[in-house]
Amino acid sequence: MHPRPTYDDANLILRLYEMRREDRMRQARAWFTAKCKGVQTYEDLLKLAPAGTDENASYRMVITYWDMVSSFIVTGILHKELFFQSGRELLLVWERVRDLLPSLREAYKDPGYLKNLETVGTEFAAHLNAHGPQAYEAFLKRVK
Secondary structure, eight states, rough: OSSSSHHHHHHHHHHHHHTTHHHHHHHHEEEEEHOSSOOOOOHHHHSSSSSSSHHHHHHHHHHHHHHHHHHHHHHSOOHHHHHHHTTTHHHHHHHHHTTTHHHHHHHOOTTTHHHHHHHHHHHHHHHHHHHOOTHHHHHHHHHO
């Protein structure tokens, strides 16, 4: 990873922000934030967002977007520390799928499903704890 953020890192973060502002993505993010809570199993997810529905499309849009962003961080394309300064929504998404993930991996027969999101979400939580011992717990209370 870069020892120092670059203009390319900043430009990529701005581009990712622009993607989040697209109308359909805004709708998906709003649905995810409001409705995708307490989902523990693949069956719970299918009840909340059945295949072929707008809800399912919203779920997939949000999850795959943040897993893609996470892949940029994991591979060193995007400076992690710079991203952590403005990308807290990634942590919200991670916390909402954390308990669901084992069931998804089992259903999909894919033990690496959302591995990038898991890696970066876990590192983000550690980052919050390192910068304020109560910040992560306060964050969890707000988003769970």
